[in-house]
Amino acid sequence: MQGGQSMKQRYSLASLVKNAFSHHEGWAQALPSAEPRESYDVVIVGGGGHGLATAYYLAKELQVGSVAVVERGWIGGGNTGRNTTIVRSNYLWDQSAALYEHGLKLWENLSHELNYNVMFSQRGVMNLAHNQNDLRALSRRINANRLNGVDSEFLDAQGVKDFCPVIDLRGNGRYPVLGASLQRRGGTARHDAVAWGYARAAAEYGVDIVQTCPVEGFEIKDGRVTAVRTARGRIAAKKVGIAAAGHSSVLAQMAGVQLPIQSLPLQALVSEPVKPIIDCVVMSSAVHAYVSQSDKGELVIGAGVDRYIGYGQRGSIPVTEETLAAICELFPLFRRLRMLRMWGGIVDTCPDASPIISKTPVEGLFINCGWGTGGFKATPGSGHVFAHTIARNEPHRLAEPFRLDRFVTGFTIDEHGAAAVAH
Ligand code: FAD
Ligand code: PYC
Numbered sequence: 001m002q003g004g005q006s007m008k009q010r011y012s013l014a015s016l017v018k019n020a021f022s023h024h025e026g027w028a029q030a031l032p033s034a035e036p037r038e039s040y041d042v043v044i045v046g047g048g049g050h051g052l053a054t055a056y057y058l059a060k061e062l063q064v065g066s067v068a069v070v071e072r073g074w075i076g077g078g079n080t081g082r083n084t085t086i087v088r089s090n091y092l093w094d095q096s097a098a099l100y101e102h103g104l105k106l107w108e109n110l111s112h113e114l115n116y117n118v119m120f121s122q123r124g125v126m127n128l129a130h131n132q133n134d135l136r137a138l139s140r141r142i143n144a145n146r147l148n149g150v151d152s153e154f155l156d157a158q159g160v161k162d163f164c165p166v167i168d169l170r171g172n173g174r175y176p177v178l179g180a181s182l183q184r185r186g187g188t189a190r191h192d193a194v195a196w197g198y199a200r201a202a203a204e205y206g207v208d209i210v211q212t213c214p215v216e217g218f219e220i221k222d223g224r225v226t227a228v229r230t231a232r233g234r235i236a237a238k239k240v241g242i243a244a245a246g247h248s249s250v251l252a253q254m255a256g257v258q259l260p261i262q263s264l265p266l267q268a269l270v271s272e273p274v275k276p277i278i279d280c281v282v283m284s285s286a287v288h289a290y291v292s293q294s295d296k297g298e299l300v301i302g303a304g305v306d307r308y309i310g311y312g313q314r315g316s317i318p319v320t321e322e323t324l325a326a327i328c329e330l331f332p333l334f335r336r337l338r339m340l341r342m343w344g345g346i347v348d349t350c351p352d353a354s355p356i357i358s359k360t361p362v363e364g365l366f367i368n369c370g371w372g373t374g375g376f377k378a379t380p381g382s383g384h385v386f387a388h389t390i391a392r393n394e395p396h397r398l399a400e401p402f403r404l405d406r407f408v409t410g411f412t413i414d415e416h417g418a419a420a421v422a423h
Pocket of ligand 1 (some may be wrong): 073
């Protein structure tokens, strides 16, 4: 039963016909929206995929008591709804491969797990090599991936052409294609669906999803977090997890915690929709551009990060021009397409291009951030290990290397090469 109606009443032919002519009146709300209560056992700040997934696993697997997700805008309105949805796990270092592969395995069953179609499509992700240096770096990463049980293979130039016939291997002379790495299990998903699916499933386990509720500060007593202050009042909490992507350092600072994070705009754009023309994902870190095709037919194209710190969630003509110039050199066929829209998101980047999943110096306050240009793929894995870290008060085995204090100990995990769009 939902909204007082049985499934049969909600989905009968008569009700479908009636709703078709009645501007959808009387429909039960698909996503629950809660008013904030006075206190919770755990409050998660940020209703993006990572925050929602964290709440879902906390409620489903960890019996931590009451849980709320507090989102300043609407769920999925941050980077979750702004990214280009590439999912893969072909990172260089053992620690990253283990973390991202954990995520990829969860992706493979996610629609079933959430009873929500997240449209995960394992169409293959290619990373191109344009020179001898690229070839060496890719070979090293492919070997490392295979040692870690991550599927990864090398394609020579002809292999690239066979896998993606619309590519022009000459790259207009500027970006000749010499080969590529291919992760066949990589692909794309529907970004909004990931937020909606986790939100609905979390709510079914009793999580309150509170939207339009910006967090403005934290109450800390004797070194321990006791509440979050929001624009809609104080919410007491025994534990707080921050998963606020582009605003992580702003939020951490409210609790007196300094993060080694820079927030940078990252832009993307889509073309007008066309018939299926490219059925894989193609990325080039050298070109700082990448492309795939959405199920609607739009080409989804992205750029490298803007070269300045900023909080603007907009696109800009110079970045679009530079990106499209490179894309058109690799795919001359796309030259005649018109672009429909462009946008930006704010990505929080760490000096080693790896995330932070960690306790903080404030007791009861946990942080999940620094995913930079590549956190969408990690959404299920990140939420899963962060939930365990919060519930158990100690890092999940896979999260352990991503502690905040690695920037003090020096045990950083440099993933700039695998971060795809460099930052
Ligand atoms: P978000 O979805 O941004 O969630 C954080 C939430 O916190 C937001 O909803 C925000 O409103 C909320 N918040 C902020 N401040 C407050 C506050 N004070 N109070 C309450 N709530 C607050 N990654 C990939 O793996 N593959 C890709 O192809 C890819 N492409 C990308 C393309 C672009 C253009 C961009 C911008 C990013 C891309 N990424 C990609 C990165 C990816 O989007 C992010 O790493 C990931 O979505 C972060 O998820 P999140 O849930 O932490 O963030
Ligand atoms: O991490 O694979 C990635 C990615 C692609 C585009 C932006 N991020």
